[in-house]
Amino acid sequence: MFKSFRNALFTGIFVVLPITVTVFLLLWLVRTVGAPVADLIFYPLRGYIDSEFWGTPFGVGILNFISTIVVMIFITAIGYGSSFFLGRAAIAFFERLVSGIPLASSIYKTVKQIVDTFSRKKKNVFQKAVLIEFPRAGVYTVGFLTGEAGGEVGDRLGGEWLNVFVPTTPNPTSGFLMVLRREDVRDLDMGVADAMKYIVSFGAVYRQTAPAENAAEGRGGELPN
Numbered sequence: 001m002f003k004s005f006r007n008a009l010f011t012g013i014f015v016v017l018p019i020t021v022t023v024f025l026l027l028w029l030v031r032t033v034g035a036p037v038a039d040l041i042f043y044p045l046r047g048y049i050d051s052e053f054w055g056t057p058f059g060v061g062i063l064n065f066i067s068t069i070v071v072m073i074f075i076t077a078i079g080y081g082s083s084f085f086l087g088r089a090a091i092a093f094f095e096r097l098v099s100g101i102p103l104a105s106s107i108y109k110t111v112k113q114i115v116d117t118f119s120r121k122k123k124n125v126f127q128k129a130v131l132i133e134f135p136r137a138g139v140y141t142v143g144f145l146t147g148e149a150g151g152e153v154g155d156r157l158g159g160e161w162l163n164v165f166v167p168t169t170p171n172p173t174s175g176f177l178m179v180l181r182r183e184d185v186r187d188l189d190m191g192v193a194d195a196m197k198y199i200v201s202f203g204a205v206y207r208q209t210a211p212a213e214n215a216a217e218g219r220g221g222e223l224p225n
Contacts, residue, residue, distance in 0.1 A: 030061070034068035041067055129195035131186040132164055132178065141166055142188070142195055149179050170200050 042063055081087030098108045126144035134141040148154065149161035160182040167175035188195065190206070197205045 030064045030068050033071050034064035034066075037071055038063045038067040041070065126165070126192045129188040129190050129192055130164060131188055132166070132180060132184060134166060134176075134178065142199055143167075143178065144192060144195065145185065153179060167196075167199055169202055172196060172199055 038060075078087070082091060095108075099105045125146055127147065128145050130143050130145050131140055132143055133139065134143075143164040143166040146163045146165050149157065149163050154161060157179070161179050162182055162185050164178045164180055164185060165175055166178055167173070190198070194206070
């Protein structure tokens with residue numbers, strides 16, 4: 001009976017967890033984005049909407065939700081407008097305006113560089129899935145090749161060195177940046193999406209590679225026995 005209860009409990013957790021996380025993120029978005037915007041939008045109208053209903057927590061939540069939708073529409077309009085000449089000109093004017101403010105200029109340039117790096121319009125940051133020895137010899141970890149080590153790092157090391165990002169499990173948003181020799185990095189046939197599923201699922205979800213693919217691969221070699 002205890003085993004059955006335990007299995008049912010874990011099954012329920014796995015069913016409820018995605019829904020809970022989704023609701024939590026939506027509520028976080030409404031609180032952090034919708035609430036401040038609601039003060040700006042509806043504050044001038046407080047004399048018209050200050051009623052018994054709109055003054056309740058439920059009414060305030062609805063106003064915050066509406067404000068969140070307004071923000072999403074506004075951001076979408078900016079996305080559409082950035083593809084036209086007038087939109088690009090407005091963005092360029094704003095960037096020149098911000099560049100004249102010392103502290104704001106540094107923050108804006110840093111954030112913009114990070115966003116541009118991960119922008120879909122540019123090449124994927126994760127070029128391919130690889131296998132490296134980490135955290136010690138004989139223990140292997142799946143990582144993502146992000147490119148060759150350049151700049152001062154590459155100049156000081158000399159030779160061919162690669163940047164490999166090793167995400168943590170099950171949260172892949174954090175991890176470690178490794179600078180490894182090319183011969184210490186083994187290419188994998190699985191794509192970036194498949195490798196990410198493999199990492200997030202603790203290795204339970206993986207792509208089956210056909211024997212013919214392994215024979216024709218000729219990359220990375222086989223793991224030692």
